[in-house]
Amino acid sequence: MLSQVVFTLLLIGAGLLFFYHIRLLRKTLSIGRPADLPGPSWKRWAQMIRVAILQERMMDKPVASAAHWVIYVGFIVINVEVAEIILDGITGGHRTLAPYLGRLYDGMTLAAEVFLAFVFIAAGVFLWRRNILRVARFHTPEMRGWPPLDANIILWTEIVLVLALLFMNAADQLLQERGVSPYFRVGTFPVSRWIAPLLGDLSDTSLIAVERTAWWLHILGILAFLNYIPFSKHLHIFLSFPNTYYASLEPAGKVDSLPQVTAVVKEALGFPVESQSESPSPLLGAKDVTDLTWKNLLDAYTCTECGRCTAVCPANITGRKLSPRKIMMDTRDRLEEIKKKLHKNGRWEPDGKSLLGDYITPEEIWACTTCNACVRACPVLINPVSIILQLRQHLVMEASQAPETLNVLFVNLENNGSPWALPSVDRAKWIDSLS
Ligand code: SF4
Ligand code: SF4
Structure with missing residues (x-):
């Protein structure tokens, strides 16, 4: 007894x-932002069965x-x-x-x-x-x-x-x-x-x-x-199921535009700004985990640290300071720091630290070629590129800290409507060579 x-x-x-x-x-x-996850639930169930239950991405x-x-x-x-x-x-x-x-x-x-x-x-x-x-x-x-x-x-x-x-x-x-x-x-x-x-x-x-x-x-x-x-x-033994269910159904490599930027561009071009999601908001990109979506955060907790992403990353292979696995591990480490404070105080208050700067350096995120090899290699459909791009968006649009090469591109786009340092009036000149 x-x-x-x-x-x-x-x-x-x-x-x-x-x-x-x-x-x-x-x-x-x-603590993450809401995530926009379009697509029917039957496709999500099928994706979860294929990837999490049948483990199709491990077969290689x-x-x-x-x-x-x-x-x-x-x-x-x-x-x-x-x-x-x-x-x-x-x-x-x-x-x-x-x-x-x-x-x-x-x-x-x-x-x-x-x-x-x-x-x-x-x-x-x-x-x-x-x-x-x-x-x-x-x-x-x-x-x-x-x-x-x-x-x-x-x-x-x-x-x-x-x-x-x-x-x-x-x-x-x-x-x-x-x-x-x-x-x-x-x-x-x-x-x-x-x-x-x-x-x-x-x-x-x-x-x-x-x-x-x-x-x-x-x-x-x-x-x-x-x-x-x-x-x-x-944790992936539990989280791989919701993570694969909520993973994007869009083709790998599709980059989501920022609704705030879309709204500004539409307004500038004279198009009506219809939906509420396109209304301007103070936040551009992400500096800390609180600026990422909850799906990005779920990705971080689901990461198995298998390193398949880093093993195929061309930036990592060529010796650049980038490992997509580290991006996910850093995101999780920052979340764990916040989780400890939630456990201690019951709520989260900014502590002066951030994911960008204290955990991930600009050098790492600018090394990414956005080839999406890491996304295709991940056995549980994690998307490190999504985090990398949001951190970059913050650096460019909030902190004005784009690399010099990008600044040249931005100036060309603004002045010439193309990435090249050529005047837009010359754009149709190639036609002359056909006559
Ligand atoms: S998208 Fe970026 S992080 Fe992913 S494999 Fe390509 S270079 Fe590496
Ligand atoms: S492949 Fe996926 S699970 Fe493996 S380390 Fe990279 S992000 Fe994590």
Whole structure:
């Protein structure tokens, strides 16, 4: 009974803590501007199914794709067993689902065991790629300190959780064979049966201790993992679904014009300024995360730090000071700074810092060629270019800090109506060469 009470209190505490952090995350996202997301919802659902569920954008790297698939499907399959652990913890029962599922229960334990083995191998493959094979995109300058540690913590946690379940099942089946109550005969354990001989010499009491320790280790690990996720890049296991749903349906590379500028140009040309969205507003571009849209902010929290964007970025490849992954990580770091203040004070007040300047430098954003290779490479439809362009818009239109080469272009556009330093009266001269 005591263990049921302790378990239930821990479960409620961990659930409430997780709920609090998700609410805080939502509040942090809400500091962003509204996002204009045109397109029918059926297309959005289709996009989410293709990209987040079927993971179509990961297929180009077969090893990483297969390992990621195994962990993703394994997470779902193994969680059925976790649901039973929670039921057992609350009711004080043992393998509570078995009497209700009958033969299906054997299938469930079989599937869970097979995926436990696969997840173990897949986590090992990821650790090997990161730490031994040292895949280049995991070792760029922005991937120092916390980011690689975060990835390794998660992978090692997965391995510990898998081993806990396998040892729990191994001890359980030995106790079943010995007829120790309440370990009645049930389940199929094709993987943990290979571990069972390691425990074969233990007494019944020691076996029960191993089974209980593994049980507690697994469930406490799950609850800790749940509350670690809001601070980790692994938020993508939840956020990749809304992020792909709300991702733009427009062709990559389409640049949204600023409504304020459109309104001014229309007015200058004598066209009526109809819609409210085109009415002038003081904000041009973005200086801080509060000037970006909530979708830009959701992008930052969804970033898996995989580095596929940086690996294909021509600016980065040619040694310029730009990494689209760093743009997303910086945006998230700035958001985390604001989130801490929201947690402490309940509200956000400007602190004199900003994304542009304190986190991202003008040199980085002007290095972008707007080729959109990063957008096409991202497995969860993140758009770093959108942030880069808004920061540039701020520099040009609010801070008047365009690079010299652009200033020449602006002057030419203003004087000649074209980017070239040629008078507009000569524009039709090429026709003469045809006669
Ligand atoms: S759009 Fe910019 S950031 Fe993205 S890949 Fe091209 S140059 Fe790099
Ligand atoms: S933006 Fe996309 S591709 Fe780039 S690191 Fe993040 S998840 Fe990976």
